[in-house]
Amino acid sequence: MPFVTQRKVRFQHCDPAGIVFYPRYYEMLNSVVEDYFAESVGHDFNRLHVDTRTGVPTAHIETDFHAPSRLGETLTFELTLRDVGRTSLTLRTVAHCGGEPRLTCDSTLVFVDLESGRPLPWPEAMRAHFAKDCQQG
Template sequence: MQVLQLPVRFAHVDAAGIVFYPRYFEMLNAAVEQYFADIVGVDFKTMHLDRQIGVPTVHLEADFAAPSRLGDLLSIDLAVEKVGRSSCAVRYAVRCGEETRLRASATLVCMDLVKASAIAWPDDIRARMLVETVD
């Protein structure tokens, strides 16, 4: 499911005029933030500041298929493939029009920010994530 459209900005590109690869990871994180706000219904402010939980990425694999350039409009798809007790498996696709620019997969973990340790997904978050899980 598409969760974010993002134009490639000057700050995203390197001297060659293409997206500098770490910027893609920032974009993927923005997609996670948007997913939790729009799909799960809990924004990062509420999660981090009020509920004291975070969702750090603990594993990430990426394949870069084609370069993105300044001014391109990227669509970032995020699909939750599996929800465990305290983690979830996520698949990303970054496209410009019909062309895939990046494919990635990640593991996110629900974390108690005070104790700095993994915790079970809160029931409300887990229930909404399960509804949106793809096979």
């Protein structure tokens, strides 16, 4: 079952033509990942970054843009886990508005130690949560 959340297209996201400037989609996608970790996994980014000095940077991202999104629209983002590795997590995030696809993004996150920048194995509780989400996806 995908993690679903919404984002309103604001002026800050748009170019002079009033459509989402593509780098802003990546900010929205990151905020969706942040919400997934906080609301579904139970490890918000403050806990990860500040308390445990770990993070989940993007190691790979591939995006198809299907149609423009415009100022004032509300986009629905659906994040689905595709695979969980020893230190990585592969996601597919689809955004749509009123049933019309706007983008599809496949990305890979890596769990790292923020001090060294080196990959770490997922903590067992997180790995179990991801495995459950992968089976439901």
